[in-house]
Amino acid sequence: MPFRFELLQTEKKARRGRFHTAHGVVETPVFMAVGTQATVKGLTPDQLDAAGVQMLLGNTYHLTLRPGDEVIAQLGGLHRFMGWRRPILTDSGGFQIYSLAANLKIDDHAAVFRSHLDGDLLELTPEKAIRIQENLGSDIAMCLDECPPFDTPAEYRAVAVNRTLLWAERCQAAHRAADQALFAIVQGGTDIALRTRCAEALAKLNFPGYALGGFSVGETPQQMAAALEPSADALPADKPRYLMGVGKPLDLLLAVARGIDMFDCVMPTRNGRNATAFTGTGQVKLRNACHKRDSGPLESDCPCPTCTQFSRAYLHHLFLAEEMLGPTLVSLHNLAFYNRLMADIRRAIEEQRFGQFYADRLARWGGEFL
Amino acid sequence: MPFRFELLQTEKKARRGRFHTAHGVVETPVFMAVGTQATVKGLTPDQLDAAGVQMLLGNTYHLTLRPGDEVIAQLGGLHRFMGWRRPILTDSGGFQIYSLAANLKIDDHAAVFRSHLDGDLLELTPEKAIRIQENLGSDIAMCLDECPPFDTPAEYRAVAVNRTLLWAERCQAAHRAADQALFAIVQGGTDIALRTRCAEALAKLNFPGYALGGFSVGETPQQMAAALEPSADALPADKPRYLMGVGKPLDLLLAVARGIDMFDCVMPTRNGRNATAFTGTGQVKLRNACHKRDSGPLESDCPCPTCTQFSRAYLHHLFLAEEMLGPTLVSLHNLAFYNRLMADIRRAIEEQRFGQFYADRLARWGGEFL
Numbered sequence: 252m253p254f255r256f257e258l259l260q261t262e263k264k265a266r267r268g269r270f271h272t273a274h275g276v277v278e279t280p281v282f283m284a285v286g287t288q289a290t291v292k293g294l295t296p297d298q299l300d301a302a303g304v305q306m307l308l309g310n311t312y313h314l315t316l317r318p319g320d321e322v323i324a325q326l327g328g329l330h331r332f333m334g335w336r337r338p339i340l341t342d343s344g345g346f347q348i349y350s351l352a353a354n355l356k357i358d359d360h361a362a363v364f365r366s367h368l369d370g371d372l373l374e375l376t377p378e379k380a381i382r383i384q385e386n387l388g389s390d391i392a393m394c395l396d397e398c399p400p401f402d403t404p405a406e407y408r409a410v411a412v413n414r415t416l417l418w419a420e421r422c423q424a425a426h427r428a429a430d431q432a433l434f435a436i437v438q439g440g441t442d443i444a445l446r447t448r449c450a451e452a453l454a455k456l457n458f459p460g461y462a463l464g465g466f467s468v469g470e471t472p473q474q475m476a477a478a479l480e481p482s483a484d485a486l487p488a489d490k491p492r493y494l495m496g497v498g499k500p501l502d503l504l505l506a507v508a509r510g511i512d513m514f515d516c517v518m519p520t521r522n523g524r525n526a527t528a529f530t531g532t533g534q535v536k537l538r539n540a541c542h543k544r545d546s547g548p549l550e551s552d553c554p555c556p557t558c559t560q561f562s563r564a565y566l567h568h569l570f571l572a573e574e575m576l577g578p579t580l581v582s583l584h585n586l587a588f589y590n591r592l593m594a595d596i597r598r599a600i601e602e603q604r605f606g607q608f609y610a611d612r613l614a615r616w617g618g619e620f621l
Numbered sequence: 622m623p624f625r626f627e628l629l630q631t632e633k634k635a636r637r638g639r640f641h642t643a644h645g646v647v648e649t650p651v652f653m654a655v656g657t658q659a660t661v662k663g664l665t666p667d668q669l670d671a672a673g674v675q676m677l678l679g680n681t682y683h684l685t686l687r688p689g690d691e692v693i694a695q696l697g698g699l700h701r702f703m704g705w706r707r708p709i710l711t712d713s714g715g716f717q718i719y720s721l722a723a724n725l726k727i728d729d730h731a732a733v734f735r736s737h738l739d740g741d742l743l744e745l746t747p748e749k750a751i752r753i754q755e756n757l758g759s760d761i762a763m764c765l766d767e768c769p770p771f772d773t774p775a776e777y778r779a780v781a782v783n784r785t786l787l788w789a790e791r792c793q794a795a796h797r798a799a800d801q802a803l804f805a806i807v808q809g810g811t812d813i814a815l816r817t818r819c820a821e822a823l824a825k826l827n828f829p830g831y832a833l834g835g836f837s838v839g840e841t842p843q844q845m846a847a848a849l850e851p852s853a854d855a856l857p858a859d860k861p862r863y864l865m866g867v868g869k870p871l872d873l874l875l876a877v878a879r880g881i882d883m884f885d886c887v888m889p890t891r892n893g894r895n896a897t898a899f900t901g902t903g904q905v906k907l908r909n910a911c912h913k914r915d916s917g918p919l920e921s922d923c924p925c926p927t928c929t930q931f932s933r934a935y936l937h938h939l940f941l942a943e944e945m946l947g948p949t950l951v952s953l954h955n956l957a958f959y960n961r962l963m964a965d966i967r968r969a970i971e972e973q974r975f976g977q978f979y980a981d982r983l984a985r986w987g988g989e990f991l
Contacts, residue, residue: 289938292944326914327916332932332938544692567688574658576664579663
């Protein structure tokens with residue numbers, strides 16, 4: 252089944268959409284849970300269902316190192332391997348080359364780097380990034396891009412954009428899987444002219460979807476907020492728009508208001524493992540002694556399995572006792588919180604009251620989530 | 622609802638029974654999952670249900686140190702605190718005084734020891750052990766006993782038995798909770814005369830159930846096997862018999878054949894966390910490279926959520942990648958394996974073919990599980 256995106260409704264720049272994949276439908280704006288190593292840390296597929304997760308992100312870099320994309324292909328692909336029936340997006344490994352791997356040498360041919368696991372020398376080309384993702388069998392694959400840090404000099408930023416464009420063409424030429432949509436990535440940091448040039452060049456290649464890379468790589472929230480709107484404006488209106496690696500709840504609202512449809516971030520699970528819960532009134536640190544005798548749920552209006560079954564006192568105890576169940580239960584809640592926020596956003600756009608919803612949350616969360 | 626035990630059927634010394642508690646019925650022989658710190662490590666109550674767990678064991682020593690039994694009482698008791706609706710048995714702390722705590726001083730009045738968490742000086746008396754367990758609100762409480770190591774000199778072993786008897790009387794006198802059954806513990810190590818004397822003295826006090834303590838404390842399997850039958854024979858026939866801290870699958874069969882009704886052991890969860898799975902054909906080490914491409918389930922005839930959803934290759938990957946989900950999924954399977962074994966044992970006794978079942982498993986597992 253070929254990938255198809257429907258733009259159902261808009262309110263100013265906010266978009267309510269839907270896309271279709273071989274593994275089912277995804278309602279947008281959507282938040283994707285991060286399942287780096289073929290697992291969302293500590294959660295079973297059933298628990299992800301219970302948290303309202305529509306779609307996962309898997310990491311090409313990690314999975315090709317371990318267990319190996321060919322092993323996963325032999326075992327029937329990533330969905331079957333990890334027991335997840337709904338859609339999966341895989342990244343291209345471009346981000347991890349800078350963030351995790353060592354001894355980088357990058358030129359137009361390939362990125363050469365050392366594995367963060369065993370120091371093995373590895374080479375990633377656009378063609379190889381595509382072959383890996385075809386082996387994984389994700390529903391959405393990403394083009395290999397070059398994603399330099401925020402403080403990269405302007406000259407090099409242009410080099411990285413040119414390489415990202417070159418590699419997008421090569422990825423498109425190499426891509427064969429009919430059941431997999433290949434998205435292109437716009438780079439350019441906070442340089443709007445550069446981003447616009449990159450977006451326009453990629454738009455000519457008519458990808459089924461586009462991502463904004465190079466955000467959340469060290470810039471301030473203000474810098475991101477300023478660059479995001481023109482960056483989104485430069486993308487084709489009839490294709491889904493994915494803001495990679497973002498973000499906090501307020502970031503999601505801010506980005507939806509600027510026309511973004513898709514997100515991923517490790518924050519709900521990473522913070523969950525670290526005893527920090529997201530709630531409608533701010534973040535809750537569950538190790539704090541104030542929770543020791545608190546018989547109330549983490550969040551009183553949350554229908555997730557954690558909030559309906561357990562007290563703050565119990566979660567506090569699990570973290571103090573260093574029990575695995577603490578990270579599991581708070582990650583589950585945090586993903587449910589994120590997915591509930593996205594469902595609220597979708598409903599607000601449908602009912603043409605997203606502007607009010609955004610203003611309300613901004614007022615409530617201003618200091619909490621930025 | 623007062624505790625009630627029914628002995629439904631016997632085959633030679635093997636017993637098929639049932640007991641009733643305020644939190645429901647338990648079919649015996651039963652294996653209790655260990656939930657030391659108010660959680661079976663890594664598993665939710667729903668996952669315990671899916672593994673067929675009938676009953677949990679909670680640890681008085683750990684829970685009184687953290688979060689504190691009074692905190693749990695304020696929060697509605699251990700069942701509510703940990704979200705577990707079925708029966709719970711709590712031990713008395715006697716075993717942990719020797720196995721975990723430091724700076725022991727024990728006399729007829731009390732055991733004085735230091736917390737293994739923070740070194741605080743603590744005193745446990747029979748009366749306090751009962752008060753803690755009443756605060757926890759378990760369905761079955763255990764008398765405080767003295768459980769010295771296997772290599773204790775014979776003279777001291779007799780002292781420990783006398784103290785265990787004295788403390789059983791004091792526990793019985795202190796115990797008030799109508800919804801909680803108080804079991805007595807028989808000590809005496811592998812000294813049958815001493816165990817028999819202890820059992821007979823306790824039987825006169827007419828407890829609703831009896832445990833054999835002091836097994837699995839360093840003796841050989843042969844020493845345990847030899848001492849177990851006369852120790853069980855010394856217990857009243859119309860009361861449930863609980864063999865504390867045992868054991869491997871073959872130990873359970875061996876003990877059921879000698880008249881034991883109840884078991885607990887950390888092995889299914891501890892081995893599960895350590896990548897070792899129990900199967901009908903022996904233990905499986907999931908880190909071994911032979912599993913890397915194995916698309917089959919851990920155990921082909923196992924209906925547990927792990928075996929129906931995931932391959933050995935996936936479990937292997939989770940352990941190599943140090944992902945939390947590995948310990949969770951294998952602990953879940955191991956508990957399901959234990960509970961399936963107990964269900965098979967119960968059915969075999971009902972159908973008067975336990976002798977054959979025992980012989981078959983002994984032949985199959987002889988080298989694997991002893």
